[in-house]
Amino acid sequence: MAMLHIVNKSPFERVSFRSCLNHAKAGDSILMIEDAAVAAMDNTSFSDELKAAMADKSVYVLGGDYAARGLSEDRMIDGIKSVDYAGFVDLTVENETTQSWL
Amino acid sequence: MATKKFMFVNRKAPYGTVYALESLEVVLISAAFEQDVSLAFIDDGVYQITKGQNTDGIGQKNFSSTYKALGDYEIKKLYVEKESLEERGLTPDDLMDLVWEDEDDDWAEKPSIILVDRSEMTDVLADQEVILSF
Numbered sequence: 001m002a003m004l005h006i007v008n009k010s011p012f013e014r015v016s017f018r019s020c021l022n023h024a025k026a027g028d029s030i031l032m033i034e035d036a037a038v039a040a041m042d043n044t045s046f047s048d049e050l051k052a053a054m055a056d057k058s059v060y061v062l063g064g065d066y067a068a069r070g071l072s073e074d075r076m077i078d079g080i081k082s083v084d085y086a087g088f089v090d091l092t093v094e095n096e097t098t099q100s101w102l
Numbered sequence: 103m104a105t106k107k108f109m110f111v112n113r114k115a116p117y118g119t120v121y122a123l124e125s126l127e128v129v130l131i132s133a134a135f136e137q138d139v140s141l142a143f144i145d146d147g148v149y150q151i152t153k154g155q156n157t158d159g160i161g162q163k164n165f166s167s168t169y170k171a172l173g174d175y176e177i178k179k180l181y182v183e184k185e186s187l188e189e190r191g192l193t194p195d196d197l198m199d200l201v202w203e204d205e206d207d208d209w210a211e212k213p214s215i216i217l218v219d220r221s222e223m224t225d226v227l228a229d230q231e232v233i234l235s236f
Contacts, residue, residue, distance in 0.1 A: 008118065010118075010146050012189065012190065013113075013114070013145065034117070034118040035114075035115045035117075035118030035119070035146070038115060038146070038149060038190065041190070041191050042191060043191035044189065044190050044191040045189040045190075047191070063159055064157075064158070065117070065118075065159070067155075067156040067158075068117050068155055068156060068157045068159065068162070068164070069115055069116065069117070069152060069155065070149065070152025070154045070155040070156075071152070072154065084159065
């Protein structure tokens, strides 16, 4: 009964990302889109929290949103998978339910 | 018309919302009125001026090159907050090379980005007559 959590707000601006991490269960997946994509970068004030969540959850980022903000793949947190829109669709199919943390 | 000190405060990442683009449009309009214009990049606003932005994957227009034209409109004070960069794992090297040409110095290119810490930013904001927030 895995769930896909979709986050679209920057963790530096809103609490929705943190709320998502607080409510996601082990085995769930988290997809960062739009402004949330900035959280995929390593060595930020949020990266330790995200890395802790990755111990038992899969984390994905929409690669186009990450690149649009001038961020490079080589500075992404190890283990985050970059997906395109087709990969986004696959994730929604693979999971039982989805929740958007608006 | 009297000249006033205008400050545009940019606090949001580009593309996810329309704030960054709207701010840039108003900044360019204000330049036409020959005001003393400054820009501040605080919090997620620093993502607006990162170099290497590539919007091919999201089907939106990449407007980052417009910031490079600001110098030609006599907008040459872009205050960037140091702590905001650091919290996001960014350094000044991650920002675009934004310059203006000094006509009193044989059109020498000079940097427009002024790196300030949080307390200096507070003073810069306090020094303004009109503040517009985006």
